[in-house]
Amino acid sequence: MSQRVLFTADTHFGHQNIIRFCNRPFRDIDEHDEVLIANWNAAVQPGDVVWHLGDFGYRGDNARLAKNFDRLNGVKNLIIGNHDRPFVREKLPWNSVEHMADIVVDGRRLILSHYAMRVWPAMRRGVYMLFGHSHTNLAGNAQSCDVGVDAFQYRPVTLDEIRAHLDTLPPITFSDRDDEVFEPEVIPAPIDPNELDSDHGDGWKL
Template sequence: MNYYISDLHLLHKNCIRFDERPFEGLEEMHETILTNWNRKVTDSDTVYILGDAAMYGKKEKAIELVAGMKGKKVLVRGNHDYFHDEQYLQLYEEICDYKEIEDTADGKEYRLVLFHYPIFRWKNMGHGTILLYGHTHNSLEDDYYQGCLDKMAEEECSRHIYESKPQAYNVGCMKPWMNYEPRSLEEILNWEQGQEL
């Protein structure tokens, strides 16, 4: 099984206030994230972390936290992923800046683009390929981005012929459909269609 999540911001105290995360402090946030993660993910699963896994500067604690998360972890680097410590980097199966994969949801195959940042154009965006991203948290910036994608599809942007509406989903852990746990593609798509997780 593949799972996706972004913007954990482990060890980043300011993110609690910035995102209005429902935690008293870092310990409670870390405990919630690890409990949710390990309740769901098995060692044979792959979790794609789409950036900003942990704040740099506290490598021993970052190693302890990430090592305590089950599964094979792939890090698609974000703007806070500055670790150069070999012991930390070895906790990941792969570290990259951008990734294209295939996954299945409800028995259907999907092509995915995985990137930390929201982008306006991605490979086959109007032909069913889904962008999963993070970075924008709960912000007006994310609302504007989603609104712009809607407008591009409505006006049939002259540079693309859309077979389907472009689909881009923010998998930041603080989003309601993520609720501080990795989610499968099926869960993400079902939430978008109004189904409860």
């Protein structure tokens, strides 16, 4: 059985003001953190892989952030967000720490970044672009969405859940080129990540 892979962003552990800024339904930061940890562990098994797309925690109580990190299930990878200070990036035992990642899950190529992109590699071939940072304030499209906790019931989500959400969003249009609405080519599974080259074969050298 292959490892399950899940995605999340913008947990903002230890950030009292995030409750007010994002209208999160918690009395205080203690309740906030406890609910997010419980939701995470209900969704993620110890052997699962989690990609956290940035803003894991807020500056201040490093001991609190370390304790929260240790309580979270899964093999955890960080895509650095603007609030991820050196302690989060360098002292917490992440499996990997990147500014951006280009991965394949279940035969689908994914571009992962804390910040949303308007264009990304091989987007015309159906590649997904997953992001955080916007706290649901930036509309997605049929190939790109916010995977932060504000968008998905304060928990990590699987690619199947993301696909179901993307199916409800409008398709990409290229009005700056030909105003064409296109049906993306789905990359068949399995795919060898080593076969992905810098040209991507779609005329977009990004």
